[in-house]
Amino acid sequence: MFFLNYILFILLILFVHVIALSTQSLSSKKYFFGVYVNEIIIEEDSKTKINKDFKRKLNISLFLSVIIYMILKSIFNLNIGVNIIISTTVYFVLFFFILKVEFKKVKDIKYDYLRKVKNNQIVHERVIVKEDEILHNQKKKIIKKFKILFGICLSISLISFLYVLINYKNMPDIIITHWGADGRPDGYSQKNIINVFFTNFLDVSMVLLFAVIAIGSILGNTYIDDSDLELNRKKAIKYLNGIGYSFFALTISIQSITTTLPIFMIKQKSIPVWLTLSSCIIPVIIIIPIIYFYLMLSNIKPKNKNMYTVENDDEKWIYGFIYYNKEDPKLMVEKRLGMGWNMNMAHPLGKFITFILIFLVVGSLLICFI
DSSP states (O other): HHHHHHHHHHHHHHHHHHHHHHTTTTTTTTTTTEEEOTTTTOOHHHHHHHHHHHHHHHHHHHHHHHHHHIIIIIEEEEOOHHHHHHHHHHHHHHHHHHHHHHHHHHHHHHHHHHHHHTTOOOOOOEEEEOOOOHHHHHHHHHHHHHHHHHHHHHHHHHHHHHHHHHHTTSSEEEEEEETTTTTTEEEEEEOHHHHHHHHHHHHHHHHHHHHHHHHHHHHHHOOOOOOHHHHHHHHHHHHHHHHHHHHHHHHHHHHHHHHHHHHHHHHHOOOOOEEEEEEHHHHHHHHHHHHHHHHHHTTOOOOOEEEOOOGGGGGGGGGGTTEEOOTEEEEEEESSSSSSSBBTTTHHHHHHHHHHHHHHHHHHHHHHHH
């Protein structure tokens, strides 16, 4: 079991590391480390140097995260959940700090270039692009469908919550709060509202989060190339549906454990190994089609280099990965770094969701120490 914990962490952190290393590769070509570069020329040597520096720093971050995990496990003997949360949090903090540094480098290069060409070069006229109106109307039907599907997920979560609520008084004073990788109980705590209902709260929050991401991705502006408008419109509908169904499947796969865990807690029983494994493996597999559909959606975007949208303004992006635009009513916009969609942090709902995410991370850390 000792080595199994290490292997589980190494596999998880390596998976995260590979995705992080691919950040720029998975990004749109019009952005370089979060900076809009369609209107400028950056030498390939400079790009290569910045990329190498980014990957070198990221490899160091991986090494530090593994060392921290080993220290926590060997010296403080914390459980695997706490170790993974702390170590991966350290990795992500370093990752975002590195992105901030690289963003500043590229932004300085961009503004140096613009200053040099300002007086002796004609600036290309921007082509303002808006979302296709027919596609926009078709997306409304897709959104209605996924509101129903995620509503079903939320109903399942609420049924689990009600089951726990009804049985709360009959539960013993000491309850199971943690199960090992083999599904057997290995952690017990005093019965209280936090220990009993935290998994239910986590479950509901997860459903709402994935629903917002999925529906927000569909709702966000979808720009398509007009060279073959009808075909690209059909492809966009296909890929947007794929994103929605993939997130729905991801939600259900995680719910298989988050909605049943409270029931095993009430019954004071072990969790079947197949359920533990499937709830860990299946979500990872589902990430593959999510990545695929996001990539395919990016392939049908307008090819015009002078294309300009409301999201292209560098001043509306903090370090290239935090979108803050009070003038944009959209909750979700296309990411500059990696693929997928970002929340508009100036949107009231964006602020609320971020608060919930921070609360969940901090709450997860606290609950592990209770």
